[in-house]
Structure formats: structure tokens, C-alpha cells
Amino acid sequence: MKKIRLQIICKHCFFVLIYFFSRLAFHRKSFFGLYFLTLALSGCADIWNNPYPSPDSGKNILYSAFAERPKHLDPVQSYSSNEIQFTAQIYQPPLQYHFLKRPLVLIPQTVSNMPTVRYFDNNDTPLPTDAADTQIAYSIYEISIRPGILYQPHPAFARDEQNELLYHALTAQDIQRIDKISDFEHSGTRELVADDYIYQIKRLAHPSLHSPIFGLMADYITGLREYADILKEQAKTQSGNSFLDLRNFPLSGVEQIDSHTYRIRIQGKYPQFIYWLTMAFFAPVPWEADHFFSQPGMAEKNFTLDWYPVGTGPYMLTENNPNRIMVLERNPNFQGEFYPDEGMPEDVTKGLLQDAGEPLPFIDKIVYSREKESIPYWNKFLQGYYDASSIGSDSFDQAVQITGQGEATITEEMEAQGIRLETAVAPSTYYMGFNMLDPVVGGRTSEEKASARKLRQAISIAINYEEYLSIFANGRGIAAQSPIPPGIEGYHEGEAGINPVVYEWHNGEARRKSISQAKVLLAEAGYPGGISRKTGKPLVLYYDVTARSADDRSVLDWMRKQFRKIDIQLVVRSTDYNRFQDKIRKGNAQIFEWGWNADYPDPENFLFLLYGPQGKVGNSGENAANYDNAEFNRLFEQMKNMEHGPQRINIIDRMINILREDAPWLWGYHPKEFALFHAWYKNVKPNRMSYNLIKYYRIDPELRDQKRNEWNKPVLWPTGIATALLIFILLPAWVAYRRKQQQSATHQTA
Numbered sequence: 001m002k003k004i005r006l007q008i009i010c011k012h013c014f015f016v017l018i019y020f021f022s023r024l025a026f027h028r029k030s031f032f033g034l035y036f037l038t039l040a041l042s043g044c045a046d047i048w049n050n051p052y053p054s055p056d057s058g059k060n061i062l063y064s065a066f067a068e069r070p071k072h073l074d075p076v077q078s079y080s081s082n083e084i085q086f087t088a089q090i091y092q093p094p095l096q097y098h099f100l101k102r103p104l105v106l107i108p109q110t111v112s113n114m115p116t117v118r119y120f121d122n123n124d125t126p127l128p129t130d131a132a133d134t135q136i137a138y139s140i141y142e143i144s145i146r147p148g149i150l151y152q153p154h155p156a157f158a159r160d161e162q163n164e165l166l167y168h169a170l171t172a173q174d175i176q177r178i179d180k181i182s183d184f185e186h187s188g189t190r191e192l193v194a195d196d197y198i199y200q201i202k203r204l205a206h207p208s209l210h211s212p213i214f215g216l217m218a219d220y221i222t223g224l225r226e227y228a229d230i231l232k233e234q235a236k237t238q239s240g241n242s243f244l245d246l247r248n249f250p251l252s253g254v255e256q257i258d259s260h261t262y263r264i265r266i267q268g269k270y271p272q273f274i275y276w277l278t279m280a281f282f283a284p285v286p287w288e289a290d291h292f293f294s295q296p297g298m299a300e301k302n303f304t305l306d307w308y309p310v311g312t313g314p315y316m317l318t319e320n321n322p323n324r325i326m327v328l329e330r331n332p333n334f335q336g337e338f339y340p341d342e343g344m345p346e347d348v349t350k351g352l353l354q355d356a357g358e359p360l361p362f363i364d365k366i367v368y369s370r371e372k373e374s375i376p377y378w379n380k381f382l383q384g385y386y387d388a389s390s391i392g393s394d395s396f397d398q399a400v401q402i403t404g405q406g407e408a409t410i411t412e413e414m415e416a417q418g419i420r421l422e423t424a425v426a427p428s429t430y431y432m433g434f435n436m437l438d439p440v441v442g443g444r445t446s447e448e449k450a451s452a453r454k455l456r457q458a459i460s461i462a463i464n465y466e467e468y469l470s471i472f473a474n475g476r477g478i479a480a481q482s483p484i485p486p487g488i489e490g491y492h493e494g495e496a497g498i499n500p501v502v503y504e505w506h507n508g509e510a511r512r513k514s515i516s517q518a519k520v521l522l523a524e525a526g527y528p529g530g531i532s533r534k535t536g537k538p539l540v541l542y543y544d545v546t547a548r549s550a551d552d553r554s555v556l557d558w559m560r561k562q563f564r565k566i567d568i569q570l571v572v573r574s575t576d577y578n579r580f581q582d583k584i585r586k587g588n589a590q591i592f593e594w595g596w597n598a599d600y601p602d603p604e605n606f607l608f609l610l611y612g613p614q615g616k617v618g619n620s621g622e623n624a625a626n627y628d629n630a631e632f633n634r635l636f637e638q639m640k641n642m643e644h645g646p647q648r649i650n651i652i653d654r655m656i657n658i659l660r661e662d663a664p665w666l667w668g669y670h671p672k673e674f675a676l677f678h679a680w681y682k683n684v685k686p687n688r689m690s691y692n693l694i695k696y697y698r699i700d701p702e703l704r705d706q707k708r709n710e711w712n713k714p715v716l717w718p719t720g721i722a723t724a725l726l727i728f729i730l731l732p733a734w735v736a737y738r739r740k741q742q743q744s745a746t747h748q749t750a
Contacts, residue, residue: 047712051385052367058701060364062694063386065371069322074305075280076203076211081597081691084280088691089328089366090152090311091283094143094197095274097690100343100352103487104601104689106274108146109337110192110284110312112260115143115277119269133641138222139266141273147260149192150333152316155181156292157188165288172297179301181308182318189333192312194262195247196284198254201264202246203285207232213281220273222265223252243294247287269641275600278690286310314361314695328366328694335359339683339696352685361695362683382417384708387681387699391674396474399676408475408674418679418707423672424686425478425486427598429606431668432463433625437587437617441541442626454525456663460502461518463562465669472555476674480667481510482656483596483606489644490603490652499660499667518566530567540569544589546577584624587617594624595668601689603652604640610664611636627664680704 052063070083078087096109108114119127122137151157158166166186178184201221204211205228211217218225230249238244253265266273276282289310293303302308307320314334319327341356355362371377374392381389391399400421401411410421434456436442441456443449465479481499484490491497495505503510519529526532527539543559556572563570575583583589598605608614612628614621635655642648659665677684682698 047709048714049383049712050708051369051380058705060362060699060701062363062366062697062699064366064368064388065377065380065386066326066368067370067372069370070326072306073309073317074209075200075283075285075309076206076209077306078280079212084691086317086326086328086368087280087283087309088313089315089694090309090313090317091280092149092311092313092692093278093280093283094145095277096692097278097687098340098343099687099690099693099696100340100347100685102344104687106278109278109692110145110149112144112146115141115274117141117274133269136269137267139269139273141264141266141277142257142261143194143197143264143277144261145192145194145197146336147191148336149312151189151192151286151310151312152331152333153187153189154289154310155184155187156286156289156310157190158184158186159188168288168291168295170295170297175295175297175301175303178303181303190286190288192284193259194256195259196286197282198251198256198262199246199287199290200281200283200285201254202227202249202251203290204281205231205251206244206246207235211281213276217276217281220266220268220270221253222267227251227253243291245287245291271641271643272600272602272604275602278600284312313692315366322370324370326368326370328368330361330364334361337695347685352683355683355698362698363694366694381676383712384678384704387704388675388677388684391676393474400474400674402475410676414676417711419676420679422675422677422684422686424688426671426673426688427485427487427601428595428688429480429483429485429668429670430593430595431480431483432666433592433594434664435587435589435592436626436628436664438590440539441590451525453662454521455527456666457501458518458521458525458566459563459568460499460663460666461513461521462515462566463559463666464512465666466512468558469669471558473669473671476672477669478672480669482659482667483609483665484603484652484656485598485606485670488598488601488603488606490649490656501660501663502667515565522566522568527568530569538569539567540571542571542573542590544573544575544580544583544592546580547574585616585620587626592624596622598689604636607636607652607655608640610659625664627662629658629662632658632662678704678707680707 050057066082066085068082070078070086071080072078072083073087073090075087075091078084092110094109094111094115095106098105098107106114117129118140119129119131119136120138120140121127121135127135155167156165160166166188167184201224203209204214204217204221205224207228214224214228218228227249231244231246234249235244255263255265257263264273285305289305292298293305293308298304302320309317312331312334314331314337315328316331317326318329319325337360339355339358339360341353343353347353371380374394377386378389378392378395380386399411399414399419400408402408408421408423410419414421434441434452439448441452443452469475469477469479478486481497481503482491486493495510498505498510503512505511522528522530526534530539531537532539541563545556560570560572580589580592584592584594596606596609609622610625610627610632611621611623612630612633613619614623615626615628616622616624617626632655635651635658639648639651639655642651673686673688675686680700680703682700683696687693
């Protein structure tokens, strides 16, 4: 596929040409003047297809796009990736991931040092760090933040000469005259304090905010569930959306030690809690902002934290028009953070340490334009109007070529433009699940369970996910060997990491077992040739999926073909998402498709999806397969609270072996993400666990302008030829018309 660029004369030249066309009928020399003008204008170098204001040329601005408008920008509710791309630049949780180091390493963001963790028994007696989990009644995380961190300028902090908050007693009429936050004449700031973090933790329990992590955190943060009940009762006594001041209601699980230090009390031992401290759920929210936006009339004008976030991060949201454009600009109060001065050995050769020690951020402004369709987005990227781009299936062959060794590289055409390809396996897994409560694929008696296990193993061999990735995903993914994706503790490369139930190690690579081996397992399961020994009827299985478009029919046809390879008939049952969720919740599905994106880089975040007490049916947990193996459950409970190390990995390996043998999932695949970056886009290193990365990026606006001019220079010579042809066609008619006018004038004179 060839690149298509919009090349057109500049708007000034266009209007000049229109003017001369309008003069054709009035002056005999206009034809010739127009012709020579057209030729002269062919050298015009202005760009007309630039979608951005001309004064922004050469400025330190990053241009990006979004497809779906973000629903929540309030950190207590925001959980989707299309929202986090904004909130992660604005809010600052206590911790973050190191930009360059791999495997991922936690480092301070607003804290002066990494949080300390202490353990206590039921008598409040301190315990050693290696104390048995059964001894630990609760854990205390002590967090100290750096002094001097300031919030972005905002009217919520503005004060008058008497040091009173200026905009905290507004009437509905006052607000009616305001259209956007920048319309407030005054703004202010203040220092970040420990109480701001405590205030946000309390907001997790707010009755009207419905935080998606409240249920989980209520199991760990002491008193949070009871705190929610207190707030519900208090809310009943208040009118409408009036301000519920959480400062007036203490939460037993959090405690301020001093203005810059606070503690969080966790029930038992929960080492994974440290990862939650990298998420916006635990970022600071100042009470002033909460009160400011709670005033009557604010919500009606979209003046809420969901629309106008208030943070201490490197950027602040200055324009929010989610149907067209969203703009982040540098927070003038941000300081004290620097580009890392160490990384991985390969980072030096890739130029990722050239900015070592430089103050962050590098980019002044980020402009996000809404692009609902992929083709306009792709063309604008090729024209240089977007600095980076994902790769859709319709543009994959234009951008990427696969080598004989199966490696993805950039095409020569893209390389000639200076575009580079970055790839990363996402910390995600997509799988096909078996409902273990179903009598056919799960079994009820011990005999049925043994038969169902063989059946699941046979299907696991038959469904070729390598083929699926090649046909439907342009090879963007790797076939999974277990629930754990690459980069997570417990994942193993090479022969040590293959699933021996499905693969054999042959000539240095994993090779899927043969269909004949799958048919042997099917016969051992009681279905020789796909016929049940008990009933004499063909084996029919049911595959529940969400409603599909016509374009997805080929995927479902492919899936039926996979089952037919071992003589199993597959019936696809397609429903809408709500109905699908209801079937999963009630255990009425037999085979289904699902996926999971990691919240944090720990195997517990994947293995809990198969933990018995997390079953969907009965417990409303995340174990959609309703898998329940006593030994796996015992090992999970032992592993989940252990510190990282060889002993933990050994237990994880034992758990994985149990899962492979039982095969409650077809392990599916881990998606591989491809992204393209222009030559002027610097300091890019993929990290799918961290989103606050824009502060590290650098743009070379001069190189960008140079390339834009090269790639979008207007081509006018076709217009000159067309104009000359038009003159040639119309000239005889014009001469005849002028001759007739002259004859008429001569006749009248005579």
C-alpha cells in the first residue's frame, strides 16, 4: 500500500486564483495573467493541510490522539486506560516505577524515601520481618512525603487579603457567569501535605463516588468498610450534593504523624499493597478542591474533579472538550524531579541516558485531538501531524514486515521517513475458560472430573493460538503457557517455561503436540472420534461470546474449525455483554472467552483468578471458571503474602504445574503491542505498567517542522496544466464572444 498524502495549494494562493477566475469575463488579459500567475504560484511552499494553528509551529508541543472520551478524571473513580493517560500526568501517588530499569523497580515519586513496613501481632507487639503470616495481625506502612511540593495554580486555592478562600462561598448566580475554570480571575496554590493523601483514602468510601476498588481495599485497610457506613448515614442528613467534609470523620486505618508523614494500617500481611501506592487511587486530593467543586451550580457546568482534576504532577488540564480536543500544559509549580541517571546496559547505546540528571518535564504542552476513525489518524501520522501512532490491521503491512525468523521490523518505506518501531508484550492475558461447574467440561463426580480433564487437555492441544495470532493479529502476541505473562515473577523463558501438556521441546523451540495426540486424549476422555461412549451421540460443546459484528464471523468460523479437528461440534452462543456477564455470574456458560490486564506486576494478580474462594458462582469473585483445587488454594494462600525470592518462585512453579495438568483455561495468548514513533520523538521506552511517562519524553520541534514541510509541500503544477487546458478549451468561445460584441457595437454606432 502506498502512502496517501493530502498535498494542496496554500489557502492564500487559492483565494488569489479564485479572484482571477472571477475576472475572466471582464478583461481580455485575464486569461494570460491567470496562466502566468498559476505557473508562478507553483513554487508556493506554504502548507494548507496543517490542522494546528500556525503560531504553534516550532513550539515544544506533543501531538497525540484519543478515540473515546474519558468518563472519569477523578482519581477515586478513574480506572480505564483511556482515562489514565490523562490522570497519570496530573496526579502524583507516593510511588512510581523506574523509567528505565527492567524488571520493573519501585522508586519514590513524592515520598522522601521508600515506605517502611512493620508487622504486629494481636497484642500490638512488633514482629520481625520474617514472622509467619499466621502471627501477623496487621501491618503498618509509614509514608513520608518531600516538603516543598506545590499544587498546580487553581481558583480553589485563591485567597483574599484576609487570607480567606476567595471562591468558597459562591452562589449559583456567581457560577452562572463562569464558562470555564480559566474564567476565574484569581488562582492560588499551597504545599502538599500528608492530610491530602489521607483525604483521598477516605474518599474511597464516599457513598456517592462508587470507587471501583472500594470492595478490595475494604478487606485490607482497617476500618474502611465501617467508615463507608458512617458516611452513608451522614449523607442522609445532608441535602443534595452539599459538601461532605471528610476531615470531620476520622478513619481508624489512616493516621497523620506530622504534616508530611502518615500511616496506613493493613489487616494481616498484604505485600502487594505497595504496588497500589503507584496508582491514582492513592494520589492526593486537597479538601479545598473537593469543597470548591461541591458548591451549588458547579456540577451543572461540569465543574467537578471528574472534569477538571487538581494535582501536583508535571502537567495540568487546561482545556477539556472531549468531543474535540483535550490539552495538558506544564504545571509551573512542578519541580524537584529529574531524568534518571542509570538504567539497563542497552539504554546507553539507544541514547536513553543522554538527558541523565536533567530536570523534568521536557515537553511544554500536550494536545490530544479526538480521532474516531483510524484512517484519518494514520494519514495525519504519516504527514507528521501526530508524533506517534499505534498500528491498525489495515495499515500493518504498510508499516511492519516479518523477517524469515518471525521477527517484526519496520518497512523500508517507514524507515526512510525516520520512523521507528517499538514493541512490548503487554502484562495481559486472553484466555478461553471452561466452567468447572458444568458436568461435561468440568465434571461432578471423581470419574466425570477425570474424563473432563482429558477433554480439556485435548482441546488445549487442538486450538492453535499461534495460528490465531498469525491470521487475526498480524503476529502481535505470544501463545501463553500459563496465566503469567512475560516480565512477571514466575514466568520462565525457553524449555523451562513450556506447558508440557500442550507442547514438546524440539530443536530448541516449543512445538505444539499433534492432533493425533489430542485425539488419543479425547478417546481416553470417553469420546473416541467425537462420539460419547455413554450415549452414542456426537459431542457438542457450547461457546459463549459477546455479540459479534459481521467482521468477526471469520474468527468464530476459525474456532469451529479448531474443534472439528478433533471431531467436536462447537455451537456459538452470542449475547450482549450484560447477558454474557449474567451467564458467567450464574455459572450458565460452558466455554467462554475472557481476559485480564495486570493491576500490578505480581503473579498474585493473575493466579488469584483461579483461586477457589474467588469463584464467580457463590462468591462473586474474579474466578470466572469456578476452578477449585484444594492443593492450588493451599499454595496460593502460602504464596500470596510471601516476599519475592526463590522460595516463592518454587511455590509458583508448583501452582503452575497443577493448573497445566487441570487445564481450567486454554491459556490463550499475551498480546504484543506495536507502536510507531517519528525521528523527533525521543526518550521512548515501552512500559505497560506505568502511565506517567510523558514527563520523560522529548520532542525536537525544529526537525518536526522540517519534515512536515518536506512531506506536505503543495504540488501546484497539475493546477497550472489544468488551468492552461481550460484556457485552451475556452479561448475560441471567448474570441467568438468578443468578436460578436464588437460587431454589435459597430452596428449600433453606424
